[in-house]
Amino acid sequence: MGKKLSGKDLIKLGFPKNNSINVTLGQINRYQKRVKKEKILIEAKKVLLNPEAYKGDGVWGKIAESLLDPVNVTKQKLNTHRAPFQIYGENEIDDQAKYQLFDALKLPISVAGALMPDAHVGYGLPIGGVLATKNAVIPYGVGVDIGCRMCLTIYPVKVSYLKGKKHQLENILLEHTKFGMYETHKIKHDDPIFERDEFKTIPLVKRLKDKAYKQLGTSGGGNHFVEFGVISILDINNEWDLPLGDYLGVLSHSGSRGLGANIAKRYTYLATKQCPLPKHVQHLAWLDLNTHDGQEYWLAMNLAGDYARACHDNIHKRISKLLGEKPIVKIDNHHNFAWKQEVNGEECIVHRKGATPAKKGELGIIPGSMTAPGFIVRGLGNTKSLQSASHGAGRVLSRRQCKTTLTQSAIKKELQNHDVSLIGGGIDEAPMAYKNIETVMKNQQELVEVIGKFTPKIVRMDR
Template structure:
């Protein structure tokens, strides 16, 4: 689907792949970001766009010589990891309940952490520069080490999926855990304090920013990259454990080499070249989709998910959506749906079926098929997956 330019008067245009009119609050949030003087060319809104903090979730913001930490968000480096296995769907028959039990035993979820730090984690190179992170997180090194290889809560998940050819895929969604959250909060506070001191008249306090060349910018950029690397490795550690569980149940422990392997962020910022200029690209709930880039676009826990390849669409800053996007808030989902609804909407999926995950019910999300149809000019589908097992955070 081609994008449409929103009918608003702002210093730079807002291009939308949403395929529907935005609500008044969403429109205001788009206007606020487009009014910032350092935004490059235009704002790009992905098909799963919805309300966020400061900036819309599902927005791609390219900036010149400045960055907005709240636009990146507090789950720095949140993203997806997936591998294609050599296994067939029938090899999972009667094993899913035990696989789920073993995953839950091997990978801590929610606020939990590992009781011990294994060698794979302690050998991570990032620990060498922990002392250079913000002073406000220095007491958290032990916690960060124990949380490496843990899932977290909310919409984070681990899934066994089957594609249209009955191949088994392993997929998970997680970020930089408590350490990323704490780093983000410290820097967002600093940005807001600077804005107050400067008397800046921002359309939203959450759009406080750092200017390139200042110590505050350099400190944030350093910590941001560290947290993004933490998130990437956190997913790799969990995937290794997940893979071992499945190998044990399906192949007697014999390891396999994935034929496709993807590990991508969807809450992050990087330096990139767009329209001939180096800019800072913030993808707040969006995946990089340069030509031939692999990406992962999950649906809800009862819907399809997609492995995709990017088409390198310049107008989207080579980006695509990061999922289905929420139709309703977590509180609204709890008010509108019952446990019976959850059981019905997750039929055929080995997963928790209790009120603790009612806010993650499929009905709280946009239809993923429509989201995919709206970005046919951004990505091509490599594989369509349906989960048969889901572990929620």
């Protein structure tokens, strides 16, 4: 008997001569490389004799599925008609983003869709795209940065503090927030998230635990930020009974770091193998939620979303401690996520790729740019938008266009005009790269109502 497990070994064991052999070899090669062949064969025999007992197991569950109810891989075709959809702020959205949504609406699993007024081109779904599907999840409909989210804390501190303590606040952001692929905190904080079963039972996630622990409380590159600014409460009937007026606020934007990126990469690959689509829409490959991989992705995605929340909690706790103040209000919300939600009387999976949940009474934050205000909003529960709103202002210039058309001196002038202090931030995140947030908000008045405003004053981004 050779040292490496082969298909012949599995056939000798009694495996049927079908795709279960390829599935078994793939799983063993990925997750059991260092396990002795004899031990693998003993376990494989147990699975063969009683596959029901192994359903849901991280390593053997997929093999059990291939024996009990093999995933049927068939080449998928797009429908000739689109599922119902609604576009908000259509005149402000480029055609390519619309065409991306139109392709997604032709998927055989699509039930309904919407495009938010901040929409622009992305991979798979456009950024600002919302798509409801039937019992299926599209990893690239969620996005690479799973559970990317906003978090805002409001402090009972006069805004004069921003000018009087400007250097101290800049130092807090410079020394105590970490950005990009390699920066991590010297003093690590623990979090209950690391006790979750998914870190023990899903092999891919188990491998990523150390990385996730190191990156806790850090932010990514690109458009991720932590900012000090002025909170203006505008609605007398706000949920916290705060008097109208101005307060000190901290706003952060980031996601699930390397954990989410690796989950997205792996399950997108599995989706493309199980759901072959025409080449131009291959990024829209989906996982059936009744399959092992679909269920596993759903668990991993929710873990990544909760991890993103833990990162924001960590960031805000550190800053609160340094300020010596307790926040009086905290608001946060995901984008880049999928939710189970009723659509037209049936449970669907609603993907929000760069879109904010906005069911009736739900609170959220819609940021502008480093010089434009963001908004605290309350959802109106509009069913045509699938109870969604924009996740920001949305880009009007691509990163490449920024680098070829904008200058550092123009950015500096824009920051000075708005009295904004910037730490880090590349030219591709210039304020001019973004749509006019006021126009975006006008185009979604039937989706959300404004409770307050956040005006950035000290901004920290990746260098």
